Amino acid sequence: MPRTTIHDVAKAAGVSAMTVSRVLNAPDVVAEATRQRVRDAINDLGFVRNASARQLRDGRSLAVGLVIVDIDNPYFAEFAHGVEDAVNDEGYVVILCNSARSAAREERHLRLLEEQRVEGVLIFPVSTATPALLQRMQRAGAGTVLINHRSRRKDQCWVSVNDILGGRLAAQHLLDLGHRRIGLINGQTTVPQPGDDPHKRSLLSTIDRRKGFLASLADAGVKLAAAHDVETEVMGVSEGEQAAGRLLDRGKPPTALFCGNDLLAVGALRAATARGLSIPDDLAIMGYDDVDLPGLWTVPLTSIRQPIYDLGHRAARLLLEEARDGASHQHQHILFNPELVARESTVGRTGGQNGA
Amino acid sequence: MPRTTIHDVAKAAGVSAMTVSRVLNAPDVVAEATRQRVRDAINDLGFVRNASARQLRDGRSLAVGLVIVDIDNPYFAEFAHGVEDAVNDEGYVVILCNSARSAAREERHLRLLEEQRVEGVLIFPVSTATPALLQRMQRAGAGTVLINHRSRRKDQCWVSVNDILGGRLAAQHLLDLGHRRIGLINGQTTVPQPGDDPHKRSLLSTIDRRKGFLASLADAGVKLAAAHDVETEVMGVSEGEQAAGRLLDRGKPPTALFCGNDLLAVGALRAATARGLSIPDDLAIMGYDDVDLPGLWTVPLTSIRQPIYDLGHRAARLLLEEARDGASHQHQHILFNPELVARESTVGRTGGQNGA
């Protein structure tokens, strides 16, 4: 059952293919009567135009690629949501690629996207080879926007959240509450080297959160004790629980704990609760990301909120802009500011000024 | 900066375009020396073949569409994960569409997918107009697989989870524990009518869970009191909390509660805890879906697990199969079985046989 083409429609309406094309793309230049006849034929035959053919004709593709790191992480779902909304408004379609932190998968995906001649690529880069691959696509006219990976190069757009500021906000909040013995549980923060196994590389955001946190402590003349400074390989609940346990079972435990993401913080809450500590009186705990954790109702968690949906939405618009501007495009670097959301896990039941 | 084409490569390697094409698609039929020369040229020029052109040539598209209902729901993320893995293995790409429960968006997405000439569509249908749209795509050779929507029609593939069985498992579990006064908190279960506002329509899965639950109670000669049978418009935590509150504050509250999904169950846990009830001694609570709720550590929740990733993986493979078979395809209807995961919220600290 072959597809109806523009020529079938033309024949049915007694016009040329060109006229049908015009009805589709510039209806106003076609005479009213003709236009109606063509429209009827389109409906009768159930004609749907072929994107491949249009694309082949004029290069553009009406699709953008989105390469994320972990599809099961709600963070990326929310980001994807923002992207989808933004590009659909413009009639584009999103090709979803889950790199799953594998450099090999990421490269394969990029090749597929390149074959598809997508208008652009939004990517949370994993592999160190990625920027080079992206450059080829850029030269061919595609847009590229890196997310949460402030590239050293000035020749690419990126959109990111100011994690240094986020780290500062966290430290400042705990300092304001009077804490002076503050612990840190975070992911690994060795500076990534080009040769590193991508699976093991530290995320820039993790490094920056620590950096901002330490800077604010230093400003206040407060020291982070080595014993209160723990890093975990994976930033999950059980790792947070173990790390907090080690930290709490030592001589002089901290009175407050900043965790590099919310899952670590949940683990810490769990360890503290298991030890009979009262939150936040014995130990204040805060996280980062402000992820929605529907199960977490016993102790609402103070966190640093990132505007994730907005990040996705803005990045997608930037991408389309770049793809349209072509060579004349000025690469942009957009930095979103995170904000503190104070809840019971640090301020107790009384003072939830920002609580949700 | 125009793209390198197969002809540029041909010229550089001193062969015809056809030979380049063969190196790409059937390397063995090309002489070793020629093959190598062509490969070198491909690398030197950074050639990447154009999917639109191939597609236009032979109809096939190397892309499938995935239309989901709520991208922020982890359920769909896990499903998408399964789909992505399955189709990537075959060199396909996933076009992600978030209908957000809007019939209008869904229809628009389907049109875009049709224009893209995707090989097939995986869809959690929302609009009642959808089956008809899908039929046109089927006639044009695309595969279509409906998820969790056992179509009455035999002319479409579907993949689904046996929610009636799930409801039975839940009831049986609570009955086995000796409960006879059992409550139900569920989403709305009015049978959907074609004319209904899609936003208000009950999900088939919600209806089936109830159906199975009631059937097992009936088999055991146990009645569901009207006062213990509550439906909420939205299946979220706060709705569950309210519903459970109403149910618990009445005369003779149930000793066990089955909730139509895990979020409702979390709300119920919350309401019960707020009233000083001990779980599961004063009240046993169970949910459905077995979603991963990282924040929920105080009372691990008994639930009914759906093989969501597998569902996505299987559905995607079925889709590709259908697209390849063409007219000779036998439509398949696959029903997965859910399983009980017993945890503390019903069996207490001792007997977590399946606990995670």
Place this chain on the structure above:
DNA sequence: CTGTTAGCGCTTTCAC
């Protein structure tokens, strides 16, 4: 083993 021809469905350009 390799090359030539033709055409997939659409739209830009130029004519009428």
Place this chain on the structure above:
DNA sequence: GTGAAAGCGCTAACAG
């Protein structure tokens, strides 16, 4: 206002 021709990049079918 409308039509005819040409070509986007690729590959099946048929030579050689």
